[in-house]
Amino acid sequence: MVIKNKKFSKCENIEDIVRKKLSTKNEITWCPGCENFLILEAVKRAILKIISEYEGYKLENLVIVSGIGCHQKIYDYLNLSGIYGLHGRVLPLSLGIKLGNPNLTVIGFAGDGDAYADGMEHFVHIGRFNPNMTYVVVDNRNFALTTGQSTPTSPKGFKSKIEPSGNVNDPINPIKIALASNISFVARAIPTDLNHLSEILEKAIKHRGFSFVEILMDCLVFAPDNLKNKKFYKVENRDIKKAFELAEEWNYEDTEGKIPIGVIYKKEKPILEEKIPQLKRLIEKNIGWCDLKKQ
Amino acid sequence: MRLNILIGGKAGQGINKISEIISKIITELGYFTFNYRDYQSLIRGGHNFNVISISDYKIGSVETKLDCIVALDEKTKKIHKKELKNNGFVIDSKNFESFGKNLNLALSGALLKILGIEKNYLLEKIKKEFQTKEALDAAEKGFDSQTKKFEFKKLNRKIYLMDGSEAIAQGAINSNIDLYLAYPMTPSTPLMAELAKRQEEKNLLVFEPEGEISVINTALGASFAGAKVMIGTSGGGFDLMVEAISFQGMTEIPLVLYLASRAGPSTGMPTYTSQADLNDALRAGHGEFPRVVIAPGDPLECIEKTNEAFYLSEKFGVLSIILSDKHLAESGFSFDKEPKKPLKIEIKRKVPGKGIIRTSSYEHDEFANTTEDAEMAKRNAECRLKKYEKIKKECQKFQMIKKYGNENAENLIISWGSNKTVILDALDEIDESVRNPKKGKWKFLHVLYLKPLSDEIKKEILKSKRVILIENNSTGQLGRLIREKTGISIKDRILKYDGRPFYLDELKNKILNLLNK
Numbered sequence: 001m002v003i004k005n006k007k008f009s010k011c012e013n014i015e016d017i018v019r020k021k022l023s024t025k026n027e028i029t030w031c032p033g034c035e036n037f038l039i040l041e042a043v044k045r046a047i048l049k050i051i052s053e054y055e056g057y058k059l060e061n062l063v064i065v066s067g068i069g070c071h072q073k074i075y076d077y078l079n080l081s082g083i084y085g086l087h088g089r090v091l092p093l094s095l096g097i098k099l100g101n102p103n104l105t106v107i108g109f110a111g112d113g114d115a116y117a118d119g120m121e122h123f124v125h126i127g128r129f130n131p132n133m134t135y136v137v138v139d140n141r142n143f144a145l146t147t148g149q150s151t152p153t154s155p156k157g158f159k160s161k162i163e164p165s166g167n168v169n170d171p172i173n174p175i176k177i178a179l180a181s182n183i184s185f186v187a188r189a190i191p192t193d194l195n196h197l198s199e200i201l202e203k204a205i206k207h208r209g210f211s212f213v214e215i216l217m218d219c220l221v222f223a224p225d226n227l228k229n230k231k232f233y234k235v236e237n238r239d240i241k242k243a244f245e246l247a248e249e250w251n252y253e254d255t256e257g258k259i260p261i262g263v264i265y266k267k268e269k270p271i272l273e274e275k276i277p278q279l280k281r282l283i284e285k286n287i288g289w290c291d292l293k294k295q
Numbered sequence: 296m297r298l299n300i301l302i303g304g305k306a307g308q309g310i311n312k313i314s315e316i317i318s319k320i321i322t323e324l325g326y327f328t329f330n331y332r333d334y335q336s337l338i339r340g341g342h343n344f345n346v347i348s349i350s351d352y353k354i355g356s357v358e359t360k361l362d363c364i365v366a367l368d369e370k371t372k373k374i375h376k377k378e379l380k381n382n383g384f385v386i387d388s389k390n391f392e393s394f395g396k397n398l399n400l401a402l403s404g405a406l407l408k409i410l411g412i413e414k415n416y417l418l419e420k421i422k423k424e425f426q427t428k429e430a431l432d433a434a435e436k437g438f439d440s441q442t443k444k445f446e447f448k449k450l451n452r453k454i455y456l457m458d459g460s461e462a463i464a465q466g467a468i469n470s471n472i473d474l475y476l477a478y479p480m481t482p483s484t485p486l487m488a489e490l491a492k493r494q495e496e497k498n499l500l501v502f503e504p505e506g507e508i509s510v511i512n513t514a515l516g517a518s519f520a521g522a523k524v525m526i527g528t529s530g531g532g533f534d535l536m537v538e539a540i541s542f543q544g545m546t547e548i549p550l551v552l553y554l555a556s557r558a559g560p561s562t563g564m565p566t567y568t569s570q571a572d573l574n575d576a577l578r579a580g581h582g583e584f585p586r587v588v589i590a591p592g593d594p595l596e597c598i599e600k601t602n603e604a605f606y607l608s609e610k611f612g613v614l615s616i617i618l619s620d621k622h623l624a625e626s627g628f629s630f631d632k633e634p635k636k637p638l639k640i641e642i643k644r645k646v647p648g649k650g651i652i653r654t655s656s657y658e659h660d661e662f663a664n665t666t667e668d669a670e671m672a673k674r675n676a677e678c679r680l681k682k683y684e685k686i687k688k689e690c691q692k693f694q695m696i697k698k699y700g701n702e703n704a705e706n707l708i709i710s711w712g713s714n715k716t717v718i719l720d721a722l723d724e725i726d727e728s729v730r731n732p733k734k735g736k737w738k739f740l741h742v743l744y745l746k747p748l749s750d751e752i753k754k755e756i757l758k759s760k761r762v763i764l765i766e767n768n769s770t771g772q773l774g775r776l777i778r779e780k781t782g783i784s785i786k787d788r789i790l791k792y793d794g795r796p797f798y799l800d801e802l803k804n805k806i807l808n809l810l811n812k
Contacts, residue, residue: 026664063647065516068656075655076664081647083519084655084663085512086542092509096516097647099474099502104520104648125505278500289473290521290642294498 015048021059022047026076035217038191039138040074043107045194046201054206063104065094067119069111070145070219071138088118091126091135095272098131101288102273105133107205112139116152116174123174126210127182131272134204134211137174140219141226141252148222155253158223171252178212179243179265185211186243186265190232196261203263209271216259229255235262296351298445299358300406301375303344304367304388306337309399313365314345314627316403318456320416321349322629325450329716330627331357331796336481336565342370347627349410351450352730355593355628355716356799363409365402384409390440397433400425404437411443455594455630459623459713460485462594463553466601468497469637473522475501476510481565482621483527483555507535515539515548519654521646523605527553530563530572537579540614544584544679546654547612551604556620558794567794568621570712570767576616577746577776583676585611585683587690588746590618592715597623598634600743603693606638611686618745620767622796623713687747695744696751700728704738706810707759709752709785711742711773714765714797721803742773753781763809764788767796 022044030036050057062080066072068087075084085093094108115123115137126135141158143149148160150167153174157166178186185207189197197215204211218226230250237243243265250259273279282288302313311332318328327350334343346357361379365386366372372385379385386405394401400421407417414435421434457465463486467475477487491501504513510526518524528536533554543550556572558564576588587607591600597619604615645652653663658675660666700722710718718739722728728735740755742748756762756777764774764785769792771785778784789805791797 024664060650061648063520073665079651081650081652083516083546083653084657084659084665086538086656089508089512089539092504092512093516093519095504095509096513096518097520098516099500099513100517100520100522100524101646101648121506122509125509276500276502278494278498288521288646288648289517289523290646292473292498294471 014052018048018051018059019044022079024077024079028073028077030070030073031220033220034070035191036070036074036138038194039197039215039217040077042191042194042198042201043074043078043136045198046205049198049202050205057105061104063097063106065090065097065106065108067110067114068145069114069143070140071109071111071114074109087114089122090114091119091122094133094135095126095129095131098133098273099279102132102279102283103286103288105205107134107136109136109138112137112141112153113143113151116172120152124177124181127178127184129272130184130210130269132208132210134201134207134213136201136204136213136215138215138217139174140217140223142219142223144219144222148219153252154223155255160222173247173252174214175247175264176244179240179247183212184209184267184269185263187211187213187263188259188261189213189215190227190261191215191217192227193232193261196234200262207266209269231258232261233258235260235264237264238266240265240267296445297354298349298362299346299360300349300363300365301344301346301361301371301378302365302367303342303371303375305340306334306343307339308367310343310345310367312399313403313406314347316417316420317347317406318627318629320407320412320420321447322454322456323416324412324447325452325454326351326447327354327454327629328456328627329354329357329629331622332625333795334566342374344371344375353631354720356720356797358800359798360800363406365406367398367402391437394433394437397430400430401433401437404434405441408438408441409444411446414438452631456627457594457630458485458625458627459591459594459597459619460625461489462597463601463617463619464489464493466598467525467605468493468499469598470602470605470640471523472499472525472605474514474517474524475499475527476504476514476517476524477527478503478507478510478532480529480532482557482624483529483532483553485624486527486553486555507532508539511536511539511550514550515543515546518548518550519546519647519652521642523609523640523642525551525553525605527555529555529557530559531561533572533575533579541580541582541584542656543614544580544582544586545656545658548654549608549612550614551601551608552614552616554616554618555624556618564794566621568713568767568796569792569794570620570714570772571769571792573618573711573745573768573772573776576618584679585613585686586746587613587615587686587744588618589615589744590712591623591743592712592741593623593630594628595630595632595634596743602637602640605640607686607689609640609642610689611682612644613682613686618712620713622767626796628716683747690744690747693744695747695749697741697743698755699739699741700737701732701735702738704728704736705760706737707755707762708737708739708765708806709742709756709762709773709777710739710765711745712767714767715741717797717799717802718765720799721806724799724803725806745773745776748776748780752777753783756781756783756785761810762787763806765797765802767791
C-alpha cells in the first residue's frame with residue numbers, strides 16, 4: 001500500500017532522512033490489504049513528527065516492544081531498539097526498560113489476544129505504577145496468527161475452527177477496564193482514518209504517564225466485519241464520568257453502533273519515575289543505571 | 296563446650312528477639328553460634344521455636360538433645376521436654392509473667408545470667424534497641440533472678456554473624472546490583488527485605504511487580520536497558536517464571552535469579568526446608584540453552600558465589616541461578632573469615648540509547664530480525680552449545696567444588712547446598728576428619744556448581760572405596776545429576792524429606808549406621 005502525502009514526497013527534508021532511518025529492508029509478511037500496513041505508516045508518521053518537532057525526543061532513545069501475533073511483525077519493519085517479547089508480556093518488558101533507564105521512550109505493541117487474555121494481569125496494574133510510556137493494542141478481535149480463534153473482544157457468535165457453532169461468551173470492554181484501572185490516558189483509533197490515528201499516537205507518546213491506545217480494526221481473513229455498519233465519531237475528553245459513558249457507548253458486541261474514537265480520557269498524575277527517588281535521580285542526570293557511578 | 300538451647304512459644308511472643316540478643320552477645324565474646332528457626336506459616340499463635348547452639352569451636356548445626364529449654368508457653372514444655380538431656384534445665388515463663396510484653400527480654404536476661412555472661416553486655420544491647428524503662432527493668436530483673444551455671448570468658452577473636460539471606464544481599468551489593476525485583480514468597484522474601492533496607496544507602500532499587508511472571512519479564516526489560524538485575528522467588532513462583540527463563544535463553548539478556556527452596560510439591564510447607572528444586576533449577580524451560588546453577592553452602596559462599604553469578608551472567612549473557620533453601624536463607628550462621636575481594640561487574644555491552652540494540656524471542660539473525668531459515672537455526676543452536684563450553688571453561692577459575700577432610704580417605708561423602716555445615720560438624724564428631732584431616736577417615740566433597748558440573752567429581756568418586764550421598768530430598772537429585780554426567784550410580788544415600796534440616800546427632804548416627812551395614 002502506498003501512502004501519498006506531499007509532506008514526505010521530497011528527499012531533502014529532515015522527515016525523509018528520519019523516515020529512511022526508521023525503515024528496514026525486511027519483507028513485509030502481513031496479508032495483502034491488511035490494516036496493519038496503515039498502522040505501520042501511522043506509527044512512522046507519529047515518530048517522525050515527535051522527533052522533528054519536539055524537544056527531548058531522540059530516535060536512539062526510542063525502544064519498541066512487541067508481543068506475539070500479527071501486530072508484532074511491526075518489530076521487523078521499524079529500525080529501532082527493542083525487544084520482540086513473549087505473548088502477553090509486553091507491559092512488564094516495557095516497564096522493565098523504564099526501570100532500567102527511565103530516560104528511554106518506550107512504545108509497546110500488543111494484539112487483543114496478547115493484551116487482554118494472557119496479558120490482562122499486567123494491564124490492570126500498570127495504571128497503578130503509571131510509567132511514562134505508550135501501549136498500543138491492535139484489536140482485530142481474533143487470534144489471527146493462530147488462524148482465527150476467539151479472543152476476549154470477539155463478539156458472541158463469532159465462528160472459528162474451534163468454535164464451529166460460534167463463541168458463546170460475552171466480550172470484555174477494554175476501555176472500561178482501562179478507566180477502572182486508573183490508566184491516565186485512554187484512547188481509541190481506527191487505521192482507516194490514518195491522519196487521526198497518527199495524531200492519537202503522537203498525543204499518546206507525548207502524554208506524561210502511561211498511555212493506552214486501542215486500535216480497532218478488521219481482519220480481512222478471519223474477522224472482516226469488525227467495523228462493518230459501524231459509525232465512528234471523534235471525541236476529546238478529560239472527564240472521568242463522561243469517559244465511562246463513552247466507553248459504554250459500544251460494548252464490543254453490537255453489530256451496529258456509534259463508536260467514539262479519539263482521546264476518551266486523559267489526566268495528569270505522578271509518574272513512576274517521579275515517585276521513586278532512585279529513578280528520579282537518573283532522570284535528573286539523564287542517564288541509565290549503567291552510567292551511574294556508585295560509591 | 297557446646298550447648299543447645301531451645302526457645303519456644305507462640306508466634307508474636309518475641310522468640311527471634313531472644314535468639315538475636317543471645318547470638319549477638321555470644322559472638323561478640325568470640326564464640327560460635329548456630330540458630331535454627333522452626334516456625335509455622337502464621338502470624339500470631341501456633342507453636343514456633345528456635346534452637347540455638349553455642350560453642351567455643353566452629354559449628355554449623357544444631358542437635359536434637361537439649362541442654363536448656365526457654366519456654367514462653369506451656370505447649371513448648373509439653374512438646375520438647377522429652378528432648379531435654381538428663382542434666383538439662385527449663386527456664387519457665389510462669390515465673391516471669393509480671394513482665395507482660397517484655398517477657399522475652401526478661402527471659403533473655405535470665406538465660407544470659409545462667410550462661411555466666413556479665414550484665415553490662417545485656418544492658419548495653421537493651422538500651423541500644425529499646426528506649427523504655429520497662430524493657431531495661433525486665434531484662435535486669437530477669438538476669439538477677441538466676442544463678443550462673445556456665446562460664447563464657449571473652450575470647451580474642453572476631454566472629455561474624457549472618458544468615459544466608461543477608462549474605463546473598465551482601466554478594467549482590469558487592470556486585471553493584473541496581474535492581475532487585477521479587478513478589479513476596481517464603482523463604483525468598485528475607486533477601487528482598489534486606490536489600491530494601493539497604494537500598495537508599497547502596498543506591499539500588501527494590502521493586503515489587505504484580506506477580507512472578509511480571510517480575511522476570513520486567514527484570515529482562517531492565518537488564519536489556521543496562522541495569523544489573525537480580526530477581527528472587529521460591530517453588531511455585533519459580534514455576535511461573537519458567538516461560539521467560541527460556542526467553543532469556545534465546546535473547547541472552549543477563550539475569551541473576553535467586554531461588555530459595557521450600558518443602559513442596561505445590562504449596563507444600565512454605566516455612567520448612569527442602570532441596571527438592573534442583574531438577575527444576577537445572578532443567579526448567581523449553582528448548583535447549585545454557586545456564587549456570589550455583590548452590591552456596593554457608594554465608595561466606597553466599598557472598599562470593601552471588602558475585603560469581605553476576606560476573607558469569609554479565610560476561611556470557613546467561614541466566615545464573617543461585618539455589619538456596621529455607622535452612623540457609625533463615626538460619627543464623629557464625630564464621631571467623633572474611634569473604635574474598637569481589638570481582639568487578641561491568642556492563643560492557645551496548646545498551647539502548649547508545650545505538651540500535653535489538654533482541655528477539657523468535658529465532659533471529661544478528662540484527663534480531665525474525666528468521667525461520669534452517670541453516671541459521673542450526674548455526675544459532677550450535678552457538679548456544681559453544682557458549683556453554685566457554686562458560687564451563689570460565690568456571691574453572693572459581694571453586695566449583697570444595698573438598699574437606701582427609702585427601703587420602705577411602706570414605707567419601709558427597710553433598711551440596713545447606714547440608715555443608717552439618718556434614719562438617721558430623722565428620723568432626725565422628726573422628727575429627729575436618730579439624731584434623733590427617734587423623735580422620737573421611738573426605739567430604741561439597742558441590743557448589745551444579746551447572747556446569749566439575750569433572751573432578753568423577754575422579755573423586757573413582758578414587759574412593761565407599762561413597763555416601765547426602766541430600767535433603769526424597770529422590771537424590773544430585774545423585775541423578777552425577778549419574779547423568781558420569782555414568783556412576785551412588786547406592787549409599789542418606790536422604791531426609793520431612794521439611795527439617797539434618798540435625799547433627801541424627802546425621803552422625805545415620806552415617807555410622809550406613810558405614811557399619
